[in-house]
Amino acid sequence: MRIMHTADWHIGKRLNAFDLQDDQAAVFERLVKVAQEQQVDAIMIAGDLYDRALPNETAVTMVNGMLHRLNRELGYPLLVISGNHDSAVRLGTGREWYDATQLYLNTELAQAFTPVELGDVQFFLLPYFEPVAARLYFHDDSLTNINKAMHRVAAALEEKFDPAKKHVLIAHFFAAGSKHSESETLVNVGGLDAVSVDDLQAFDYVALGHLHNRKALNEPKVQYSGSLLKYSVSEVTQEKGVYILDTDTMNRHFISLAPLHEVQQLTGSFKEFSDSDHFSAAERDAYTAITLTDVEVIPNVMASLRQVFPRIIELKREQHVQLETATQTNVKLGPMPLLADFYQQVTGSELTPEQETWAKAALAEASRSELGQE
Amino acid sequence: MRIMHTADWHIGKRLNAFDLQDDQAAVFERLVKVAQEQQVDAIMIAGDLYDRALPNETAVTMVNGMLHRLNRELGYPLLVISGNHDSAVRLGTGREWYDATQLYLNTELAQAFTPVELGDVQFFLLPYFEPVAARLYFHDDSLTNINKAMHRVAAALEEKFDPAKKHVLIAHFFAAGSKHSESETLVNVGGLDAVSVDDLQAFDYVALGHLHNRKALNEPKVQYSGSLLKYSVSEVTQEKGVYILDTDTMNRHFISLAPLHEVQQLTGSFKEFSDSDHFSAAERDAYTAITLTDVEVIPNVMASLRQVFPRIIELKREQHVQLETATQTNVKLGPMPLLADFYQQVTGSELTPEQETWAKAALAEASRSELGQE
Known part of the structure; x- marks a missing residue:
């Protein structure tokens, strides 16, 4: 089977003052075109369909319309989870009806342990969850962070494995490198909020959402799709698009989606x-x-x-x-050297002797005034 | 067929500082019990399922859970429209999937013109709409108020009538008495925001939501169900519950639902x-x-x-x-008579001569001070 992997749509997001509605509608068109050209058999959407837990009505109309189009008009099975930006309750509205047309939508941890089978693959749809949800589900108070929780969740998912099938996990969290490799800094420093890829090794493929950079991880079987569009200035160099996964080989390739506006x-x-x-x-x-x-x-x-x-x-x-960088190192200087430094950084020139005299007089006056000696 | 008629659930509503969640959950249980005891074949919900266009997650969970229970667990066909308190877009989420299990949900005017057929009855599900929606739908700028709009809508609905069937309208608006009867004041005075029952005569039954008093109209075929609970002090004398409609005779009877708290x-x-x-x-x-x-x-x-x-x-x-009533008539009195009147109303006694002297002196002083003569 060929499965499209997309995530982090963030419908309803604004880029500063700009509503991205037209940009998101345009990239939806391109995503549909890719699905058709690549003749995919299903589409995985790994969370953050919405930008906000309380999306406005335009955003709701867009997401509802896109899910309807992909599933009801074009007939694609959809494998969808909620991300941390989605309201599990709101996005989950209607889920009990959706699977009749192969729209599989999970928004609660407990739902993840019932895999969806398509062809020779078991898909595990694990929505974004907080450690407290795992503590409640497993009745285990030791699951105090997402790394511990995910370790336990992964083991429970593996118990549901049909050995005759392949196993794909769809999830939404911050995954960091292996503890046993060069990239261990991330797990150790980024710390308790990151899931180690070590816990994901039982799966044949892990389709992730959360990080917007599709290259955030360099792992053979664990992949972020990246966001649908560049959603901040920090993403300007990132290519955006979708992955196409071939479940026979578990090979994947990236297809970029040109935005309406760069x-x-x-x-x-x-x-x-x-x-x-x-x-x-x-x-x-x-x-x-x-x-x-x-x-x-x-x-x-x-x-x-x-x-x-x-x-x-x-x-x-x-x-x-x-200046922002420079002031970090100047916090111990007195007012006059700071002022001179500031002037030099802003104008590129030194204070003239005359300016320095004026400045010193002004500082002295301000100081007297401050001490009530006026 | 026996059809339950309910409306104005207002899930998420608070009564001053009090969250009504437990009360609403309890009355849901009673509604389910009545549906089972009365062996109804379907349930009409005539709008305002939510109290707010942006219901909180608890309210969403309650409404989603109730619709799921009635439709998926208990198997009742549901005939649902949005009211003015509902967000059509949010409530409408998933509607294209719901009719597979006979959950019929209309939230847009255009959807009303496709009737739902159950047994020998055509049900027309007309959601709350603004006159502008009718102007756009009919391309008719003359539909400047809801009365004119509804006149046109009713005619368009009648065009869809199958003469071999009975015709039930489910709607959510302010219906007033006939123009030709004693109660015409309402239409003429309440004015342009009210729909005349004259335009509803083609239907065998009109199941309304909007007004919380089930006795708001006294019409043979047009009925408000009233709200599920007493939602304001002005409703204390109103009996709350649901109607059971027998579509063979179009007779209806009311069944009250005891609240958890009065x-x-x-x-x-x-x-x-x-x-x-x-x-x-x-x-x-x-x-x-x-x-x-x-x-x-x-x-x-x-x-x-x-x-x-x-x-x-x-x-x-x-x-x-x-006092509130009394002051209406006293606006032309001077300060001293007003003060004496106020004292009398609050205490039930007249000012003593001594008090009157003090009060006059205080008023005189305040007056001098106000004029800058101090």
């Missing part, structure tokens, strides 16, 4: 950004985080930049960035 | 209410609106009354009530 980060001078000829239409249309190299005050800077880039999601000065 | 309004003195022996356990357990006849200040009045009545939803003084 998300990009640009650094340059106000002059460069003001010249629309410097940029392609696609670049100008992108959700853009701009870092200005200019030092001087620019009147109406945002309004001016929006003439060229209507979708600015962030505007920073390069100097401010340096 | 809602009552009591008037008396603090001394009477402080004596728990005066009241039965059921009276003390009721959600109680108390009107005190006392005039004097009572320290810790609420805390004291709660010793006897733990579920006080309203506390008023009889004198205050009279």
Whole structure:
């Protein structure tokens, strides 16, 4: 069988002031096209269908519509779990009716222990859960963190294994590298909130959601699909799309989905950004985080930049960035050296002797005033 | 067929500070018992399943659980519409899957024109809608109020009538009396927001939700079921329950549902209410609106009354009530007559000559101060 693996739709998400409804609708179209071109037999959606536990009605309409289209109109079996951004209760509405058309939706831990069988594969749909849910389910107070809880859950899932079948886990958590490999830092440092991939080795494939970077793990059988779109500036370099899993070989390949608008980060001078000829239409249309190299005050800077880039999601000065780092090391300096340092970082020049005299006088006056010696 | 008619569940509603979850769960049990005892063939739920468009997760769990129980566990066909308190989009989640088990749920006007057939009856499930929805659906800008819109909708529904069947409408709006009868005031005065029962005459039965008083209309074929519980002090005298409709004769009878706690309004003195022996356990357990006849200040009045009545939803003084009415007519009096009047109403006594002297002096001083003559 060929199974599509997608996750982290985050329908309803805004990118700063911008509603991503059109972008999400467009990438839904592309996802449908890929499913058809790749002739997939089913689709796994590994959590965070919604961006918020209380999605607005537009988001509800979009998710309901997409699930209906994939399952009822196009006939794909769907294997769906809730993520930490979803409300298990709200997303779970109607689940008892859905499996009649092979829409399998799990939103509670207890539901994970009944696998869904398609062809020669057992699919285990493990929704996002808190350690307390595992403590209650197993009556075991020792499951104080997700790593311990998942160790126990994995063992319980393995008990349901049909040895004649293959075993795929669909889950939504922060998985970190093996304790026995180079990447152990993540488990040990990131600590108790991460699940070790060691506990997932019994499965032939683990289709994960949660981390938006599909390359967050480098494991032979454990894979994040990554999010459907770039949902923050930190994701600008990440390719977004879906995985196609061949369950005969458990090989997978990634298919990227072109977004309606890119998300990009640009650094340059106000002059460069003001010249629309410097940029392609696609670049100008992108959700853009701009870092200005200019030092001087620019009147109406945002309004001016929006003439060229209507979708600015962030505007920073390069100097401010340096300043933020620099001040970390300067906390022990007195007011005058700090002021001189600040001036130098913001303007790139030293204080003149005359400016230094003025500044010292002002600081002395402020100090007297503060001590009530006026 | 025997069909139960219920409406206005308002799950998630609070009565002042009190969560009604236990009361609503208890009345659900009684409703189920009545359905079984009466051997009904289906259940009509005429809107306002939820109290709010954004119900909390507990409310969602309750409604989902009740629909599942009635339909999937007990096997009743359900005929459900959204009311003005429901979010059509949220309540409508999963509706395309539900009809596979005869859970028919309409939340959009356009869905009303496809009747549900059970036995020899066509059921028309018309959800609450705004006039703008009718204007868009019919491409008719003249439908500026619900009365005009409903006139048009009713005609369009009638076009779908199978003459060999009976016709039941399930709807959620404010229906008023006939224009041609004694009760015409309602239509003319309540005005444009009310639907005239004249437009509903083509149906053999109209099962309504919206008004909480089952006796709000006195029409042979048009019936409010009333709400499931008493949801305000104004409903204390209303009997709550469900109707059982016999579709062979279109006769209906009412079956009351005893609440877990009553809602009552009591008037008396603090001394009477402080004596728990005066009241039965059921009276003390009721959600109680108390009107005190006392005039004097009572320290810790609420805390004291709660010793006897733990579920006080309203506390008023009889004198205050009279005052509210009285002040309407006194707006033209000067400050001194108003003060004397106020004192008389609050205490039941006239000002003494000494008090009157003090009051006049205080008013004169306040007046000088106000005019800046101090």
